Amino acid sequence: MDTRKEEIAATFDGRARGYRDSVDALVRRRLQDQRRVLAARYERRLREERALEADARRRTMAELRSFLARHPRADRYRADVMLRLAELTLLAALDDAGEGTPDLGRATALAQQIVREYPQYRAIDRAAYLAGYGLYEAERYDEALAMCQQHMPNLLTL
Secondary structure, eight states: OHHHHHHHHHHHHHHHHHHHHHHHHHHHHHHHHHHHHHHHHHHHHHHHHHHHHHHHHHHHHHHHHHHHHHOTTOHHHHHHHHHHHHHHHHHHHHHHHTTSOOOOHHHHHHHHHHHHHOTTOTTHHHHHHHHHHHHHHTTOHHHHHHHHHHHOGGGGOO
């Protein structure tokens, strides 16, 4: 009699385990489906937001270029405008490159121009860093190091 009970218990246990495995698999599939739907929705929204950001960046860059063209002697604001334009140009280059190598030439040139023309600029360290970064990425290591040593001496001390 105990053997029969054991057989029934084993059969029941096997079927219960099979049912649990089936339910677990079903729940896992449903969760994966929901994740895919959410991921697609968020990915679409993220692409839209990135496009809006890129558009706003392009418009801002155009305004900054326009300001520089209209006010060639506005020394009080010119360095600030040039630095912001250089930063936005760098971001645009990074976005445009995607997984490839970005062309940082324009951003680097603007930052170098700030360093040359406005050596007493209050944010010279930011301009020098941006120029140094661009030079480094262009594999112009000696120039990048010189830029940092000259304008950010505390950065390179250990």
